[in-house]
Amino acid sequence: MDLRHLKYFIAVAEEQNIGRAATRLHISQPPLTRQIQQLEDELGVRLLTRTPRGVELTQAGTLFLEEARNIRSIVEQATERTQRAGQGKLGRLDVGIFGTAILDAIPKLLLAFRRAYPEVKIVLHTMNKGEQIEALRQRRITVGFNRMVAPLPDIETKLVATENLLLAVSHAHPLAAQSSVSFRDLSEHPLVLFPTGARPNFIDKVMTLCHDAGFEPQISHEVGDAITGVALAAGGFGACLVPESATSLALPGVVYKPLTELPPNSRVDLSCIYRRDDRAPILEAFLGVVDHVRENLLGHP
Amino acid sequence: MDLRHLKYFIAVAEEQNIGRAATRLHISQPPLTRQIQQLEDELGVRLLTRTPRGVELTQAGTLFLEEARNIRSIVEQATERTQRAGQGKLGRLDVGIFGTAILDAIPKLLLAFRRAYPEVKIVLHTMNKGEQIEALRQRRITVGFNRMVAPLPDIETKLVATENLLLAVSHAHPLAAQSSVSFRDLSEHPLVLFPTGARPNFIDKVMTLCHDAGFEPQISHEVGDAITGVALAAGGFGACLVPESATSLALPGVVYKPLTELPPNSRVDLSCIYRRDDRAPILEAFLGVVDHVRENLLGHP
């Protein structure tokens, strides 16, 4: 049996007349007669009774008509769903997230993507940089978000945004009282740095900036993530350099101070990473949204 | 698209290798490659990524695999259901019923049929003889049950059972006291007859029997149906001749007396009627059950 048989049978059943059905199907009558006979033979069931004015359905034929219409509609739906999946409009996107970006840039991006592709299910996985790269290679995620990604042969990197550096300090901290804080002022105060884990990371960035500015930073603590860092700053354990998006972390007792006289390249980048060989339509769609959002929503130089 | 494409795609998806899938499908590799390409072209969707070791599914391909399996299973089910319908095992049987036979023979028959063909829905329609014939011609029913059916060119008749005549009388009736009642005794007593409506009917049968026995019956009342007739007999309005199956009607005050010295042909028949040109498998099935039940369950000479 064949989908053609179903189409033909539906036409014949609806016209109650093989000749008219043939006209409607843009074929001649004899092949249609034969296809219907073939269908009946294959099922071993008489679907039509031949009358002098045409044909009429048997009980089995009536049932088969319903079934045939049902099958055709299911095939149609399957086709459409597959096509939407092929256009990246239907399916699932596994995303690796990490760091302060989840406080600002990532939600904006994901919301924009969801608005454009509402039928794509977004699954978030919190993992650090090394885990993200591993997960990309094993195809457990399709995109990851991270900062300071070193180039890799199989992983493509796409800049999503750059942010200014701010200083998080307790309101009791001496720098909190200053109307403006220069980057060089940091040489006089112990710093809380983050994150620990895979290098190079934000710590290396800060160290480089300090060296470029001509001083060696006093390191108070190295902690795992921005939240811990800001919390320590709030508790007076030191000043903490954070990307702009961390200001969403409104912990009690914390003030965020802008910095003046920053060395060049002091902005921190947020990138998304994905397999260079991945041609999945959902990824293409996502990267399109990234481009679009970067131009419209996120701050950049 | 074609069911063949689905079958081929499922094989390829399961083998993850076009060559192996071709072997499994008993065709060679190139046509299979082409059929898959054709499917992809038609959908406009890439379903497979070609790898050096074979192929693997894209996200859209994974979705389409599910859809394809689903469609095939639905087609399979539709085929089976249609075949069962073609064998009279699935569908609907509209039955016209009437008279005292609904008290005994018809329930036995319908129960036997339901046991043999549990997936056939039986719909009962109470209608008299004329209505049954009309309904058969209009195909509103497929079989009817009746007594004393005159031959008709388009309606076939099949004897289901014959029954003896009994006399229903009030326990206060003079005949109730006799140890045996002869048919000729009826000449001395007024009779309640039924049914009114389409002739010839049971009334004509009784009249003919009386004439054959050499007397003119005294007619007390003519009523619409057996239940009314027996009720009148119970009330002392006269004796009422009934088929054996009416004894299921155990109205208070009624006794059923067998008759002796009955004239020949005194048994009453129950027949089923159906369109002579009807070849519906469910009807064939039903008639088969009728034959079977008549031999095993119902009394006959």
Add this chain to the structure above:
DNA sequence: CCCATCAATACCTTTAAAGTATGCTTACAA
């Protein structure tokens, strides 16, 4: 660097679907 594996392409064969012509049955009308 070559070989094995596997998909893709080119070209030919075979199957089956579509077309044309015609026959057969039956209802309807003269």
Add this chain to the structure above:
DNA sequence: TTGTAAGCATACTTTAAAGGTATTGATGGG
């Protein structure tokens, strides 16, 4: 009753498409 028209079925031809064989091209492993 017979002629006629409508409509399905059959016989035969054409054409389109599925399948086969041989070969090429790409890629990872030894």
